[in-house]
Amino acid sequence: MGxxxxxASSGFRRGAAALCVLSAAATALGAVPAHAAPHADTRAExxxxxxxxxxxxxxxxxxxxxxxxxxxxxxxxxxxxxxxQARINxxxxxxxALAGAQYRSGGLDPTxxxxxxxxxxxxxxxxxxxxxxxxxxxxxxxxxxxxxRDLAQxxxxxxxxxxxxxxxxxAVVVHKRTVEKKLARARQLLDALPSEARDAYDRAxxxxxxxxPDLTGAVAPDARAAAAVAAAQAALxxxxxxxxxxxxxxxxxxxxxxxxxxxxxxxxxxxxxQRFAGxxxxxxxxxxxxxxxxxxxxxxxGMYVGDGKVIHAPYPGAAxxxxxxxxxxxxxxxxx
Numbered sequence: 520m521g522x523x524x525x526x527a528s529s530g531f532r533r534g535a536a537a538l539c540v541l542s543a544a545a546t547a548l549g550a551v552p553a554h555a556a557p558h559a560d561t562r563a564e565x566x567x568x569x570x571x572x573x574x575x576x577x578x579x580x581x582x583x584x585x586x587x588x589x590x591x592x593x594x595x596x597x598x599x600x601x602x603x604q605a606r607i608n609x610x611x612x613x614x615x616a617l618a619g620a621q622y623r624s625g626g627l628d629p630t631x632x633x634x635x636x637x638x639x640x641x642x643x644x645x646x647x648x649x650x651x652x653x654x655x656x657x658x659x660x661x662x663x664x665x666x667x668r669d670l671a672q673x674x675x676x677x678x679x680x681x682x683x684x685x686x687x688x689x690a691v692v693v694h695k696r697t698v699e700k701k702l703a704r705a706r707q708l709l710d711a712l713p714s715e716a717r718d719a720y721d722r723a724x725x726x727x728x729x730x731x732p733d734l735t736g737a738v739a740p741d742a743r744a745a746a747a748v749a750a751a752q753a754a755l756x757x758x759x760x761x762x763x764x765x766x767x768x769x770x771x772x773x774x775x776x777x778x779x780x781x782x783x784x785x786x787x788x789x790x791x792x793q794r795f796a797g798x799x800x801x802x803x804x805x806x807x808x809x810x811x812x813x814x815x816x817x818x819x820x821g822m823y824v825g826d827g828k829v830i831h832a833p834y835p836g837a838a839x840x841x842x843x844x845x846x847x848x849x850x851x852x853x854x855x
Contacts, residue, residue: 561708568705579694582687589684596677603670610663702761702835709836737806737825740854744808746782747855751822751830754778754839759832764788769832769839771820775810778822784855790820797855805844809854813847823852 739745751774760768765777772790779786786796794812805811805823813819821831821842828841 561712565705565708568701568708579691579698582690582694586684586687586691589680589687593677593680593684596673596680600670600673600677603666603673607663607666607670610666699761706835737823739807741808743779743782743784744806744855747778747784748807748822748824748830750778750781751775751824751839755830755841757832757839759835759837759839761835771832774830774832774839775820775822779855786855791817793820794851794853797853799851799853802844802849802852805852806854809852811844811852812850814850815848817850819847 739748754765754769754774754777757766758768759770761770762773763769764773769777772788772793775790775793776786776788786793790812793810794817797810800806800809802811807823807825809823811821811823811829813821819831821829821844823829823844824841827844829844829846830839830841832839833842
């Protein structure tokens with residue numbers, strides 16, 4: 520059996536869920552009290568950086584998804600090529616054994632060795648050659664010829680996919696660096712603010728609840744949702760890590776995906792996809808385990824855990840924590 524070299528796994532495991540940092544931070548910064556007005560220019564610059572990082576993140580996500588899909592396709596194609604090459608080798612051995620036996624018995628002209636070249640179909644088309652081989656050999660030769668054509672086509676297609684994969688991987692690197700550069704600059708600006716302004720930023724991201732329905736007393740709709748809530752609670756205190764989906768660090772949708780995986784359900788990777796990973800319910804009917812998706816672009820997601828609170832991974836520098844369900848504008852509530 521032939522073999523092939525497996526492609527190395529990408530070191531860039533980042534998800535669209537990283538968009539949560541953009542919405543959470545922008546919301547928080549926009550709510551800084553009036554006494555922080557002298558830092559308005561800094562807040563505006565941070566807002567701009569987060570907006571640009573969001574655009575780069577969307578491009579990153581697209582490139583990363585394409586890279587993952589292409590990597591799987593190339594892996595499958597290389598596996599199939601290896602099996603096809605093994606089949607061809609076996610056919611050649613069978614034909615060689617048949618020809619050798621016939622030659623030794625005087626029933627085959629030595630020129631039949633030409634049939635075992637890389638293009639045996641050329642010889643099948645020659646009646647004078649066909650007169651010298653039996654039906655069994657003719658069938659094996661046609662099978663070999665077909666296998667060789669298929670192998671050549673598969674190798675050509677795989678070469679094209681490898682070129683696409685390399686192009687996509689380069690795009691991933693470019694978008695990753697862009698996002699990280701902008702997030703680092705935003706963090707630098709925030710760190711330069713006085714402690715009171717930074718504290719106000721953190722408090723603003725944890726405000727919410729005005730005008731919301733009474734959500735007390737709700738219970739999980741089933742054992743799976745309860746298990747997902749328990750998993751999310753076990754992640755409390757773990758750091759926000761851009762693009763991570765556990766178990767030591769999380770971004771917003773990575774936490775949702777990991778928590779439900781512990782409960783036996785595979786959610787999509789991004790907050791936009793998670794929005795449709797189940798049926799949507801009114802906020803007034805939210806139950807523990809439901810996914811609360813924020814802002815119109817679905818760029819942030821948390822898990823409702825009851826008593827008007829969610830567990831979520833807020834933004835870089837913050838740990839997984841409880842916050843009010845109304846901390847940001849709610850787009851939808853999804854029950855997986």
